[in-house]
Amino acid sequence: MQELLSLTFMQNAFLGGILVSIACGIVGSLVVINRMTFIAGGISHAAYGGIGLAFYFGIAPLLGATVFSIFLALLVAFITLKDKERFDSIVGAIWAFGMAFGIILIDLTPGYNVDLMSYLFGSILAIDKNTLYFVSMVDIIFIIMMCVFYRQFCAISFDSEFARLKGVNSTLFYYVLVAMMALCVVGTIQVVGLILVISLMTIPPYIAEIFSKRLGEMMVYSAIISSIFCIVGLLLSYKFDITSGASIIMVASIFFFMVVIFKRLKSL
Template identity: 75%
Template sequence: MQEILSLTFMQNAFLGGILVSIACGIVGSLVVINKMTFIAGGISHGAYGGIGIAFFCGFMPIIGASFFAVILALAVACMSLKDKERFDSIIGAIWAFGMALGIILIDLTPGYNVDLMGYLFGSILTIDKSTLIFISLVNLIILFFVICFYRQFCAISFDIEFAKLRGVNTTFFYYILVALMALCVVATIQVVGLILVIALMTIPPYIAENFSKKLGQMMIISAIISSLFCILGLIISYKFNLTSGASIIMVASAIFFLVAIIKNYIKFN
């Protein structure tokens, strides 16, 4: 372990994984409670369009992905609120549009060959200080909104109709939630990639839900579990020379299935 921590890129990777885990623990809990996993999936894949725009226009991919993901998230929120019956079709269209746009723009970018696999499956070992600063800013934004409006998020998560009767602007907080989800997705892309983002956002909250009675407890436990997944996944990937993002998700998946089996066994006995 001392050998691993002596390497600068591994230090950045561990720190990046822990910072992302905080965001995923908080936002992921809200995603799971509100049953918004499919929306998060659409946004995560659609965010690739922002990466393509960034490379085509010549600025940082993480900035392009952030703005594009937030715009997509707000568009999804608007359309889903107006047409709930076609909700899945809207997400599917956003998903396909973002991926296609990103790939086409990267193909059109002159003299540049982007490593598609790095964005699809993550490249946590390449995290630098600027990325750590970005993830830290995302965490601060998420913490600010969740701490300031914790009661409102609880209200819309557990009983939206009652929240409306109590005067909570549920539409506004729904928009805030999807925007925070978009930022969390972009921050997580560097760690596990577009394809595996949903796993890191949903598996830890699912496990944490079994050990918590309040939303706040669920967020904290989820962040701790997610951090453990990232640390164990990184150690395994280093020891066996495996892809770091996939290793993190394999650890998470193995624990997920173990918890599910134990939960069902206790339930039926």
């Protein structure tokens, strides 16, 4: 273990996994409580359009993915607020558009061959300092948002109508939440990839909800559980030479099914 931690890329990978877990613990809990998993999935896949845009115009992938994801997230929020009945079709269309747009732009990028798999399934072992700084900033933003607006997020999550009567601007906080989802997705891309990011945002919060009485507790437990999944998944990927993102999600999924089965047996 000491030899493993002496490797710089493994230090960055462990730190990146913990930082991403904090973001996913906060936003993922809100996603699960508000039942917005499908919207989060749509944003995560549509973010690939931003990566394609970045490579086509020669800018940083993180910048392209961030701007494009936030734009599509706000678009999703605007449309779904007006049409709740067909939001699944709308999200599905934006999901498909983002993926197709990104792939086409990468195909059109002259003289550049992008490793599609690293963005779809993650490459936490290749995480760099810029990504660590970005995720750290995202964590700081999320923590400040929760410290300042915790009551408002609780109100809109558990009873949006009551929150509106109490003077909480539910529409504004809906936009803010969707934008936070976009930032969380971009920060998590390198760890588990666009395809698997939704798992890291939903599985730990689902497990944490069982042991939590408050939303704040759920966020903390979710971040801890997610960190454990990332660390165990990294160790397994290093030992057996398998894809790190898939290894992390496999650990999370196995634990998820164990919890589900335990709950079912306990209820019987």
